[in-house]
Amino acid sequence: MDKAGSKRRTGRGRSGSPRTGPVRSHFVFTIPSVFAASRDVQEKILSDIERRGFNEQTRFAIKLALEEALINAIKHGNRFDPRKEVHVEATITPEEALIIVEDEGPGFDRSSVPDPTLRENVEKCSGRGILLIEAYMNQVQWTNGGRCLRMIKRNEPDVIPGC
Amino acid sequence: MAESIPQVSVVSQKDIRIVEFTNNKILDEGNITEIGTTLKSLIDEAGKPKLLLDFSNVDHLSSAALGMLINVNTEIKKKDGQLRLANIKPQIFEVFVITKLNKLFKIKATRPEALTSFDD
Numbered sequence: 213m214d215k216a217g218s219k220r221r222t223g224r225g226r227s228g229s230p231r232t233g234p235v236r237s238h239f240v241f242t243i244p245s246v247f248a249a250s251r252d253v254q255e256k257i258l259s260d261i262e263r264r265g266f267n268e269q270t271r272f273a274i275k276l277a278l279e280e281a282l283i284n285a286i287k288h289g290n291r292f293d294p295r296k297e298v299h300v301e302a303t304i305t306p307e308e309a310l311i312i313v314e315d316e317g318p319g320f321d322r323s324s325v326p327d328p329t330l331r332e333n334v335e336k337c338s339g340r341g342i343l344l345i346e347a348y349m350n351q352v353q354w355t356n357g358g359r360c361l362r363m364i365k366r367n368e369p370d371v372i373p374g375c
Numbered sequence: 376m377a378e379s380i381p382q383v384s385v386v387s388q389k390d391i392r393i394v395e396f397t398n399n400k401i402l403d404e405g406n407i408t409e410i411g412t413t414l415k416s417l418i419d420e421a422g423k424p425k426l427l428l429d430f431s432n433v434d435h436l437s438s439a440a441l442g443m444l445i446n447v448n449t450e451i452k453k454k455d456g457q458l459r460l461a462n463i464k465p466q467i468f469e470v471f472v473i474t475k476l477n478k479l480f481k482i483k484a485t486r487p488e489a490l491t492s493f494d495d
Contacts, residue, residue: 247404272435272466279402279437329475335449337442340474344438347473 241300245290250282257302261309266367273348274309274365280341281313281361289315289359308366319357382410391493392417395429401440411443415450424456427489431462441476448480461489
């Protein structure tokens with residue numbers, strides 16, 4: 213991810229009336245490794261997908277995955293190190309939301325994270341964030357040694373359970 | 376900004392403590408810690424704690440909240456107590472299903488159903 217312009221916050225193409233505004237929104241955030249800083253990122257991204265009329269299930273999925281991704285980056289990636297930052301990029305169109313979250317931590321190997329749904333791990337308190345991200349998003353990819361998470365959620369029509 | 380509103384309200388029915396989450400989001404670490412502390416004190420004060428967690432107001436929760444609930448369940452089990460979860464909205468219930476925690480917790484559809492499910 214482009215790390216130039218630290219601290220910049222841009223949101224291009226956010227003017228226009230609901231649902232008839234610009235086709236594509238693009239956000240770039242660089243935030244310190246504190247949870248409070250992630251709130252603003254979430255609010256901006258979630259208000260854009262709401263403005264675009266993403267359905268409730270999709271908004272729930274994005275909110276959950278984004279929350280988990282930011283917690284992972286701040287807590288497990290950067291380990292609250294004040295010298296490290298979290299970089300977030302979101303590209304939102306009427307069809308989908310692409311969100312990239314990258315930390316400056318040591319990275320991790322996805323395959324080494326224990327499956328929290330296995331009987332022997334179900335009472336352990338960690339490992340569920342990644343599981344939820346992968347369950348709720350349509351595409352999830354870890355790159356840069358696990359530091360960079362790229363995830364896509366498509367704005368699909370409501371799925372009626374059981375159909 | 377510090378959250379000044381309590382995260383839970385607690386009422387008693389016989390020896391059962393009914394805990395209702397007052398915030399629609401169980402996300403922030405600070406809030407989760409506060410809820411965990413309150414629940415721990417309810418567990419500590421009873422010989423065999425009986426806790427009913429009412430999720431009526433909850434629209435969002437995070438994996439950190441699930442971790443806190445797992446801790447609560449473990450603490451209650453240590454004291455041979457009982458834990459029930461009730462009024463979980465379908466979207467939130469799906470989170471329990473995905474993580475398979477619906478098998479760990481005893482989840483009931485309604486508060487009355489949960490209340491009658493406690494063993495004496």
